[in-house]
Amino acid sequence: MSAALQYFLAGLGIGGIYALVAIGFHIMWSSAKAVNFAHGDTLMLGAVLTIVFLDHGIAMPLAILLSIGVAIVFGVVLERVAIRPFADNAASIGWMLTTIAIGIMLESYATIEFGAFARPLPSPGVDKPIIIFGAGVFIQELLIPFVAVLIVVLLGIFQRRTQLGRAMRAVAFNRVAAGIVGINVLHVAMFSFALASALGGLAGILVAPVIQASATMGLLLGIKGFAVAIIGGITSAPGVVIAGLLYGIIEKFVDGYISTAAREAVGFSLVIIVLMLFPQGLFGRRELVKV
């Protein structure tokens, strides 16, 4: 019983990260019908830069803000140079290559500057585990899924209460219709990439105390976050969060009851099976793509 609870809580922690990454993919896809495959590296940027700033004696809160700021700039610039020129119609797929390329370059550069080893990011959330019915869990691990759910709730309110939020949904729904009511689709795309990258940077900072920060941490997180976004249904923010949390929990149960080695095989097999049964993802909406 306490073992199962242990896996469940740990799974929530890692699933919360997948959820946060997937929300970023959802936001980018909604506005641009393209995503940044270097989004995992945005997490890396957030985590690694926070550690670098701390090394330079900058206080934690400021280090976090600065790192998120850099992540935002990264996302906005990337949208401009690697997505916008390569996604001018629904059939364009050049952005897949350009964003992957930028991710690889960023990862190489980070390896040179930061070193090829992992370092922990200090956090009061991993000082000592709290015990719930015999299962030990760090506050940090509980904080992550909480933040993921909170962000979906806040995003929902933002998209219902503000003109910019409504515009994001309008652009996601139909770009032509958005244009004729006066929405500059490119501005909304830029804002969306800034928002997704801010959340990506934050996700990296949140996860670094638990899994450690390294130049290569982004790759698998990015791929799993993308997988979760696809199986959750990339058009649904709550959908991708639910899928992220479930995926994390399933991973930890496989870890615990089968083996760590089986984790990726089982996880990605599930992804394929779900996609066969639900091509739009579990909570997704069929997209009308008019070429």
Next chain:
Amino acid sequence: MAALLEVKNLSVTYGHVEAVRDVSLLVEEGEYVSIIGNNGAGKSSTLKAIAGVVKPAAGEIVLDGKPIAGMASYDVVRRGLSMVPEGRLIFADQTVEDNLYLGAYSRRGGGRSAAVSEDLERMFALFPILKDRRQQLAGSLSGGEQQMLALSRGLLSRPRLLMIDEMSLGLAPRVLETLFPVIEKLNRDGLAILLVEQLATVALRYAHRSYVMEDSRILLSGPSGELASDERVIEAYLGRRKAS
């Protein structure tokens, strides 16, 4: 009267297909103008080019003395030209009210100002059913209600010229009998209308002047009354329905 919209020698091409060829037309301030013609004649493409949804291949579009050809749709609407698109294109996954707020997107202050709230009430007075449905998702409305919403959304930008593309499409005659008089009233209150319509009978009844498009070109133009009694128009567009 002064020319509000002037289109000169407009051409629109999709790849190698020429959808609009050398079209010139004029809408004066406060005027009600229609473009009639069969499906595929180029009427919608003409409107889309004016609204900035597609880029013209050639020609001039002048709104209020200023060239707008090639301008993006979100800028065109800021200059007082609003389009109610074919197929309505309402935001089906948002509420009726949010659709209306989005209609005011181009206005200063966006959806929050008192003027926008007033305009919302004006739309509810025009179409009371929208008030009853204001918290419902727009996608749950009937076709006629969706058209009312699309019209209201188009009006919320406070345009001086409202372009309406194929309003009658898929709507019951009973619904059209409530919609066309509303547009006539808006026109009487000073709003210029450019209507694209396959139902030539209805368009010629309401519009002051009309253009007939055929094979991507303007074939005829003139006061609607004259066109309605033109042999060629009667034969090609009114024949089966008999002008009333």
